[in-house]
Amino acid sequence: MSDTQKDISPSRRAFLRGAAATGVGLAAGSAAAQGTPDPLITEKQDWAMTTGAGVDETPYGLPIKYEGDVIRRNVPWLTADPISSINFTPIHALDGTITPQGCAFERHHSGAIEVKKEDYRLMINGLVDQPLVFTYADLERFPRENRTFFLECAANTGMEWAGAQLNGAQFTHGMIHNMEYSGVSLRTLLEEAGLSAAGDLSDKWVYVEGADASSNGRSIPMEKALDDVMVAFKANGEALRMEHGYPVRLVVPGWEGNMWVKWLRRIEVTAQAVEGREETSKYTDTLADGTSRKWTWVMDAKSVVTSPSPQSPITHGTGPLVITGLAWSGRGAITGVDVSKDGGKTWEKARLAKPGEKMALTRFYLDTDWDGSEMLLQSRAHDDTGYVQPTKAQLREVRGENSVYHNNCIQTWHVKANGEAENVEVSS
Amino acid sequence: MSKFLPKLMTATALAATFSIPAFAEGFGLGRPALPEEITAWNLDISPNGDGLPVGSGSVEDGEMIFSENCAVCHGEFAEGVDNWPKLAGGDGTLADKDPLKTVGSYWPYLSTVYDYVRRSMPFGNAQTMSDDDVYAITAYILYSNYIVEDDFVLSNENFLDVDMPNADGFIIDDRPSSEYTIFTEENACYENCKDSVEITKRATVLDVTPDEAGTDQAAAEPAPEAAPVEVAVAEEAPVEAPVEAPAEVVTAAFDADLAAKGETVFKKCKACHQTGEGAKNKTGPILNGVFMAKVAHVDGFKYSNDMLGANEAGAVWDEAHLAEFLAKPKSVYSKTKMTFAGLKKDSEIAAVIEYLKSVSQ
CATH class of the missing domain: 1.20.5 (Single alpha-helices involved in coiled-coils or other helix-helix interfaces)
Known part of the structure; x- marks a missing residue:
């Protein structure tokens, strides 16, 4: 794998750079000049004469080597070590809305652990009628549901609070993925243990923790727990990957990724929030006056242009250009996305590939005719609560500049005449 | 009957x-x-003290336990090493630019400290502390933040009497009133939204983005104003160190199965040591090639003075020397920065050495 990356990445990068540097007018895709026959057509190619790979060459397939640069990447200086750390989904190179598990970002607080299905146990305790222990096989016998949701880390875009910092959509917005989960509703499991012992449910909580050394415990209000939270064991049709919590993780639709506890081992019904490390010292938001917001669980509406972007420059010159990106809201469905090419002076409506689904990624396109002039590309999401994605200036006005989490501001890419793009911040 | x-x-x-x-x-x-089963897993502790075990620990004991188990990442005075969390200081900085958020300046509940330390610390060796040790560490962290005196003893009895300075510093999410009323369709502009647009900041000026390959680049140090993390550099002046006689060279046949077992045991070491392709010095030095290498052989790592002395004296990490060091590091190099107490089982020591051989070939 690493060999492949080494083989492919620099050359592709050089290609992108080179193509961009030669400037507008040279279409990188059309190698042969007009009037000269294309040897890829006129000459017999090896692949058209010999045989290809047999069916069992790769019992579990990986992307073809030419896509070897579509990988997760990390930013080493962000964290003290690579075990309690994070990497980023290559959203600049993906299309559609489903994130393949193999390149979906990872965030661990004590490293990704290997737990066999046979060794898996899930306990429900606390204010329940009968504390229970489930095996993995038990979970598979409850009625199952399939639902697609985005998971966004609350720190996504957090490095951009103070100014444009990381040069690529992967790094500014790649702490996100979107998968179709199969599993059991948390409500079903809680009802199996019985909630009469909890009495009035309106002020009760569910504390969830993982089996890893960090445990990553979080408190979730009972109302949310009984609404749409899932205990999932499959994603995109196959078993969860180790790095996403194999064999079982929690799915907390629309809420910050830290609450989607991986390697889920325990669910406790409590009378109060536990106020663990991840919900006090982290994942709280300090305002300008030094007070901090807590329990900021929901992820507000947000969007980003994934291409063109710094890692995905325009290499084809002027003419038809597909501007595309992703939009999402933790409070509901995306109803529309606007795109600005002039840094927010004027906005036009983009086309949604499909109607927005609640708490899932929505793909948007703006099919345009690029004349080669510079653009300050932005996108702005609308959701079905009537909320519109704010600018960074608007957010700073309310929150100050010390925030880290929940930065859902409008992003700007400066697309230059040669097709290269850069992460910039613009005046309001 | x-x-x-x-x-x-x-x-x-x-x-x-x-x-x-x-x-x-x-x-x-x-x-x-x-x-x-419930007792084994139901470890969480709430702000009102629910879940606290019976026990106690003093600042005095905590200082020693902290030094041995925590200081490698968090610093002797809980001031933090490299990018590891700072646990002390930052009092009164929350409204400043780049506030310093520590247990003293930020954490609202003491229960969180006990809960987290007992459940998840030390990093790479979690759930090894006794309840009393966790009380002592918690007491020491309070002391480092000037919240208690040096003769303080923390227990389940007086736990709730400790006043956390930022206990009242939090409000419940107010976005519905402070933001959702402003960021609305009615306020969304489409034409002539502003007179002019200027680029005010550029990511390429900072140049902190990793290479496309995403591997071996040395991260450029981010500009302080934009960096969400702070980097502390610990400097140590080299001084004369005791000299150790070179150990006798011992060679043994390589056992791949044992090395595989050793790789599992090595998980305890991975919090600080990297091996394999692309390994870098972290809290501890790279261990590629350590077997039969001279002690303190990795360039660019700040070893303790006694290890540097052993290097000059020609000491080598052979089987015997590794075995005694892994059993009780501080008994071999008393000044070693490695706070790991040592591997208890001879079988684990043998396995880790075999693993280290495998990354030394």
Whole structure:
């Protein structure tokens, strides 16, 4: 794998750079000049004469080597070590809305652990009628549901609070993925243990923790727990990957990724929030006056242009250009996305590939005719609560500049005449 | 006959537990959690003290335990090493630019400290501390933040008496009133939204983005104003160090199975040491090639003075020297920065050495 990356990445990068540097007018895709026959057509190619790979060459397939640069990447200086750390989904190179598990970002607080299905146990305790222990096989016998949701880390875009910092959509917005989960509703499991012992449910909580050394415990209000939270064991049709919590993780639709506890081992019904490390010292938001917001669980509406972007420059010159990106809201469905090419002076409506689904990624396109002039590309999401994605200036006005989490501001890419793009911040 | 009575009663009581209404209405899946099982996992502690075990620990004991187990990442005075969390300081900085958020300046509840340390620390060796040790560490962290005096003893009895400075510093999410009323369709502009647009900041000026390959680049140090993390550099002036005689060279045949076992044991070491392709010095030095290398052989790592002395004296990490060091590091190099207490089992030591051989070939 690493060999492949080494083989492919620099050359592709050089290609992108080179193509961009030669400037507008040279279409990188059309190698042969007009009037000269294309040897890829006129000459017999090896692949058209010999045989290809047999069916069992790769019992579990990986992307073809030419896509070897579509990988997760990390930013080493962000964290003290690579075990309690994070990497980023290559959203600049993906299309559609489903994130393949193999390149979906990872965030661990004590490293990704290997737990066999046979060794898996899930306990429900606390204010329940009968504390229970489930095996993995038990979970598979409850009625199952399939639902697609985005998971966004609350720190996504957090490095951009103070100014444009990381040069690529992967790094500014790649702490996100979107998968179709199969599993059991948390409500079903809680009802199996019985909630009469909890009495009035309106002020009760569910504390969830993982089996890893960090445990990553979080408190979730009972109302949310009984609404749409899932205990999932499959994603995109196959078993969860180790790095996403194999064999079982929690799915907390629309809420910050830290609450989607991986390697889920325990669910406790409590009378109060536990106020663990991840919900006090982290994942709280300090305002300008030094007070901090807590329990900021929901992820507000947000969007980003994934291409063109710094890692995905325009290499084809002027003419038809597909501007595309992703939009999402933790409070509901995306109803529309606007795109600005002039840094927010004027906005036009983009086309949604499909109607927005609640708490899932929505793909948007703006099919345009690029004349080669510079653009300050932005996108702005609308959701079905009537909320519109704010600018960074608007957010700073309310929150100050010390925030880290929940930065859902409008992003700007400066697309230059040669097709290269850069992460910039613009005046309001 | 009567001797069967107690058993019978127990069975009846159990049967009653099984036939509670919720169970009858459910799917009948899973089994009752046993009290011992709940005790083993139900470790969370709430702000009101629910879940605190009986016990106590002093600042004085905490200082020693912290030094041995925590200081490698968090610093002797809880001031933090490299990018590892700072646990002390930052008092009164929350409204400043780049506030310093520590247990003293930020954490609202002391229960969180106990809960987290007992459950998840030390990093790479979690759940190894006794309840009293966790009380002592918690007491020491309070002391480092000037919240208690040096003769303080923390216990489950006085736990709730400790005042956390930022206990009142939090409000519940107010976005519905402070933001959702402003960021609305009615306020969304489409034409002539501003007179002019200037680029005010550029990511390429900072140049902190990793290469496309995403591997071996040395991260450029971010500009302080934009960096969300702070980097502390610990400097140590080199001084004369004791000299150790070179150990005798011992060679042994390589055992791949044992090395594989060693790789598992090595997980305890990975919090600080990297091996393999692309390994970098972290809290501890790279261990590629350590077997049969001179002590303190990795360039660019700040070793303790006694290890540097051993290097000059020609000491080599052969099997015997590695074995004694791994058993009790501080007994071999008393100044070593490695706070790991040592591997208890000879079989684990042998396995780790075999693993280190495998990354030394």
